[in-house]
Amino acid sequence: MLIAVGLGPGDPELLTIKAARLLREADAVFVPGEMAYDLVAPYRSDAVTLDFPMTHDEVFIERCMEENADRIAPAALSGTAVFGIIGDPNFFSTFSRLTAILQRKHPEIVCETVPGISSITAFSSVAQIPISSSFSVSDGSKEEVAIRLKVRRPQEMADQLRRDGYTEFALIERMYMDGMSVFTGNDLPEESSYFSVLYARK
Structure with missing residues (x-):
């Protein structure tokens, strides 16, 4: 291993x-x-x-x-x-x-x-800049991945992202917590926990 x-x-x-x-x-x-x-x-x-x-x-x-x-x-x-x-x-x-x-x-x-x-995530502590709104991260190349936090309606969010060209999806619900669930592909629940992260790739 x-x-x-x-x-x-x-x-x-x-x-x-x-x-x-x-x-x-x-x-x-x-x-x-x-x-x-x-x-x-x-x-x-x-x-x-x-x-x-x-x-x-x-x-x-x-x-x-x-x-x-x-x-x-x-x-x-x-x-x-x-x-x-x-x-x-x-x-x-x-x-x-x-x-x-x-x-x-x-x-x-x-x-x-x-x-x-x-x-x-570490830079905000060093710079003493709290981040409390949406932001993007890039190394200067074309952005192919989107990550959405606090996704309460994953199917609906995935449908919106598909219209922007995203085709691959993964949802992690209650990550590292009791009851953690992982969903991939089109097998996304209609509703999910506040503690959910949705990954999408073009």
């Missing part, structure tokens, strides 16, 4: 309790660079640092991804491997590309993620 663990925005005290536990319990820990290594060092001094180059050379990036996947695979096949990554492993991270390679070469490896505090 391979578990990607979010290490937060850079402050070692912003790791979650779950992240700290998994780092201590893992059979092997991998990190993508010195900053991540410094964050996991209090829990695992034997973490293996992998090279993930910052470049636009896609051929070189893909080769490094393949090499890193090959280094992680034995540990993930024989036990539990943890990959510690700055921020959150599902937001603008290299983990999705890495798992795609692992799933292609070793489909028997189960890959999971544990959220971390991302820069998207």
Whole structure:
């Protein structure tokens, strides 16, 4: 098994309790660079640092991804491997590309993620700017994903988004709470809890 663990925005005290536990319990820990290594060092001094180059050379990036996947695979096949990554492993991270390679070469490896505090939410604390209205996040490229919070009528919201070209949907109701439910595709309930998040992709 391979578990990607979010290490937060850079402050070692912003790791979650779950992240700290998994780092201590893992059979092997991998990190993508010195900053991540410094964050996991209090829990695992034997973490293996992998090279993930910052470049636009896609051929070189893909080769490094393949090499890193090959280094992680034995540990993930024989036990539990943890990959510690700055921020959150599902937001603008290299983990999705890495798992795609692992799933292609070793489909028997189960890959999971544990959220971390991302820069998207951390910046408001640093800047002392509370966010209490809708906002958009982009890296400058074309926006293909929409996330809606507090979705009380998921079917109705999905119908509205379809008119704007969105075709893939997922609804998480009562996330990490008792009674959590996950709905995907067109199988969305007519009504849902106040604690609901709707994901849509074009």
